[in-house]
Amino acid sequence: MSANPTQGARRLLVFDEDQRLLLDAARELLSQEAPVSRARALRDANEVWDAALWDHLVDQGWAGLLVPEDHDGLGMGLPEAVGLMEAIGRHLAATPMVSALMVGPLAPSLGTAEGRRISLAWQEDSRQPDPGHIQATLADDKVTGTKVLVIDGTHADGFVVSARDAESVRLVYVDAADARVEGLTRIDHRDIATVHFEASACRPLAGGLQELQAAVDRGTIALSAELLGLGSALTNRTLDYLRTREQFGRPLGSFQALQHRAVDLFIGLELTRSAVLGGAFEPCALGTALAKAQAGEAVCQAAREGIQMHGGIGMTDEHDAGLYVKRIWCAASLHGDPAWHRGRWARLRGY
């Protein structure tokens, strides 16, 4: 069994020097412009996304990371994308980056690289994150249907929408003005919307179900990487707390019961990193399912322990653990939870 479709010439599963330098630049930008205090301030102001940070990311070219160079993008690949998404997760940054990674290569002419915020409206049943499950219809250049859990939907300039015509699955572009957008207020205050298309004017895009599936899988890997960043940052705080917090006259981290649980968190995150890198360096359906399932399991455990090991302070709104836990729970559910991806794996493996 192998999730690796190309057994022959394989790449090393590590970032090279150029990739490391590029990702250092991203981390530096996020350290300056997106401290965790900013995520809290945005939440308190009922803002679901960080417009100023997005401008910085667009200026530095990150919006077009996966957009081909002939459409003014950077023309990079998923390895760079997961490095960026991990950093975004660590900072709890609220950007439409997942959407940019999904839509950028799918419809490069829509201007993602220049900072236009285009969301992918593909899912119709919240319990069925399968891009082939489509009831939205396309007739006479009008699209009709309802899409749920549209990431970055509230503030989108427009949508790439999947729909069926008489023959097959089509992708169309709908301007935000031609859609009815219902923003959701979720526990993590991330920008998620239900979007209604009611005979909305649209224009056709290239690609069908295969391209849609690839775009959704890119988003799934991106979310897995974001989870890795969220889990790593929260666990770093948890471990720091174990090292310094004293009870019964000893640091908490000197208790073996807590040490072993801390090691299990560390193991879970290392395995998640392997899965995310594997899914990014050698994209395939099995690798995507593996990354999302593992990230969901391991990072949700980091969330549970992040509160438990902090004790009472971890339950307070004043502490940042809660911000991470809420974002983690939502990201673990988006694009399918671990059980769904185990089911996907089983289906792909013929059982």
Add this chain to the structure above:
Amino acid sequence: MSDDPLAPSNPDLASFRAALRTWLEDNAPAALRGTASTPFQGYWGGRTSGFENDAQRVWFERCLARGWTAPGWPEAYGGGGMPIGQLRIWQEELRAMAMPLPLVGFGLTMIGPIVLSEGTEAQKKKHLTAIARAEVRWCQGYSEPDAGSDLASLRTRAVLEGDEWVVDGQKIWTSHAEKSDWIFCLVRTDPNVKKQAGITFLLIDMTSPGITTRPIELISGSSPFCEVFFDSVRVPAHQVVGKVNDGWRVAKALLRHERGMVGESVAAGGARVDVLKPYTVRDHAREVIGLDSSGKLADPLLRDAVAASEMEQELMRLTVRRANDAMKAGSQPGAESSILKVVGTELNQRRWELAMRIAGSDGLGWAGETYSDRDLALARQWLRSRGNTIEGGSSEVQRNILARTVLRMPK
């Protein structure tokens, strides 16, 4: 023959690879191609272990002629002298053909590297050459009945009398002791200092008078493990590796090696029983449980468990690869390599436990014709896997070490 592309002095890796492929095409016996499974499968060498078949003998002899039984060791000690670049290509090409190594065992993987880095010139000449030529098979004498996880509390005693150590005591969990020619041991040479400071690393000829071995039967049936008893065994003083009372440092270097190997080898499949070689939980479940009309395993809970098991094996494979790739890229393996022992052994246990769950009561047979060979082997494989999290450093000790050294948890 300085222009031999297979010479260690050839700096051009492309021509080395091309020549090696040709050499393998001409020299790797067809019967062995595609048969490699674990790093412990193959010819073990030594006075008592013969070749399993003629192909194994031919393969060993052809490699030996070039020093390729120990390809990375210096030519002066019977090795092939391959620089690291060539060595990687050698490993890659063997893997590509799934060829077993020409020689396996603890001499090559454990004591050899230690003698190479810590031994005297005389020790290197004597022992490395004998290992590379498969004349001597080695076993490891570390654990004792009262020194398991707390290895440093070992009590097997060595007292210097003239130019000989006199050794008394007992070792346990010594793999293949009855088939081995020499044993490398940790012995207590100073009982009056901190326990780690009074230990010496000693090489002992198993034919020395006063040594007896006894096999250990496990819950899974027969096993390679033995007890080794030392009764006034006389050992020449020059058979100490490193300095007297500096054995703990030598042993720690070696233990790290062992832990990596156990985790990787069990994760690589670990199925030593031939009938289980092609075994996968997926095929087993499809056969025993069956698929429903939509093509799913008929038991939804088992379906989830089989997927989880396959996925964690893939996670292990990717993590091993990540650690290896980091080394190939020229950096030290990161923290990921430290978790391989714990992860590999624990997932292996879960896998065999799942196999038992799939088999149901058919998996509970010990003997008899009612049970298929596979189901009988499966029960023993499951029982044996319970030891994976004990041998080579228990999971509990591993977690203690990870907490201290990697996570920097306080004392």
